[in-house]
Amino acid sequence: MDQQIELLIAREFCKAVPMVSMLLAVNSHAELSMRDLFNAEQTDQRSLNIRxxxxxxxxxxxxxxxxxxxIDPRRIREAIEAELTRQCQKDGIEASPRDVRRTINLAILRQPQALKEAVRVAQSLHIRSENIEPIPEMLFGPKDAERARKGAYGAFLGRFNRPELAFAKMLENDDTGRIKWWLRNPENEKWATRLILPTGKRFFPDFVVGVAGRNTPDNIALVEIKDDGDTGRLQSDSNAIKIRSVHREYRKVFWSFQEQDGVFVKAVWNDSHNRIFGAGPFEIGEMVFIQ
Known part of the structure; x- marks a missing residue:
């Protein structure tokens, strides 16, 4: 990771977290308590006095x-220390290196997702989209594979779980004229569309869809289908990172899950609650718009 990206990460992190205010609060206390680290309502009352x-x-x-x-943790920390020191000097605040380091430690513990989000933003500005390998002109599957009029290969090819197959059939049966074609995006194939996450891992959305009127290269929208919206699987740390990630060219991924009545619901990230929520029925027409 080059120095420019490290500086961007530091700036984004310091922008997301009120670092200067936190530093002033740290300086006003000789010690940091559990109350300093977490909100009181989220902490066992018996632990509040533990130093x-x-x-x-x-x-x-x-x-x-x-x-x-x-990411080199040492270099990222140095970049954040330099950025916070710069902000203090700009605001005329005296802060020792020890104060700066303690404040950064506190900020990281309070808002660990803010650092991952800073990495995501920095990556999105520098990661380059490349066609590592072209999409195959032909894809082979079983002879009795169900035909798909809008499927990129003319059939339901690839592996589908129950909700993924139901979603593919919803695309197939679209009568609005919006869906031009769809493709099951296989995980770990060299030609498959992916996003690079702040963790360094790769995210392969379930579907690549050609949507008439969408202002992206080849009118492409990306869609991720989850098993359901009730279990803790949807609220995993991994999904919390994935749902906020943005493809440089195709933009934010549409997320959806199927309710018990079979209706697909739009899934969205809520910053204030730090979790994923259902936000009404998934509408084909909304795929035209850039999120």
């Missing part, structure tokens, strides 16, 4: 930095 040493706080913060093998 955490600076060494313990630094250890836990360092662990939060190690989420991406492509």
């Amino acid at each position: 955490m040493s600076a060494a313990r706080i630094a250890e836990q913060a360092q662990a939060q930095l190690c989420f991406n093998d492509g």
Whole structure:
């Protein structure tokens, strides 16, 4: 990771977290308590008086930095320290290196997702889209594969779970004229469309769809289908990162899950609740718009 991206990560992180205000609060206390680290309503009342040493706080913060093998935690920390020091100097605030480091540790523990989001934003500005391998002109499957008029290969080819197959059939049966074609996007194929996550892992949305009127290359929209909206699987840390990720050319991925009555629901991320919610029926027409 080059220095320019490290600086971008530092700036985005310091922009997302009120670092200067936090530093002033840290300076006003000789020690940091559990109340400083977490909201009181989220913490066991019996733990509020437990004091955490600076060494313990630094250890836990360092662990939060190690989420991406492509990122050097030491260099990212140095970049954040330099950015916070710059902000303090700009605002005329005196802060020792020790104060800066303690504040950064506290910020990382309070808002670990903010750092991952900063990495995502920095990556989106620098990651380049490349056609590593062209989509195959032909894809072979079983002779008795069900025909698909709008399927890219003329049949339901590839692996589908129950909701994915139901969604493909919904695309197939679209009568609005919006769906030009659809393709099951296979995981880990060299030619498949992917997003690079802040963790360094790859995310392969379930469907690539050609949508008439959509202002992206080849009118493409990406769609991810989840098993359901009730279990904890939807609210996993991995999905929390994926749903906020953006493809450089095709933009945000549409997310959906199927309710018990078979209706597909639009899934959206809610920042204030830090979780995924259903937001009404999934409408084909909405795929025209850039999220």
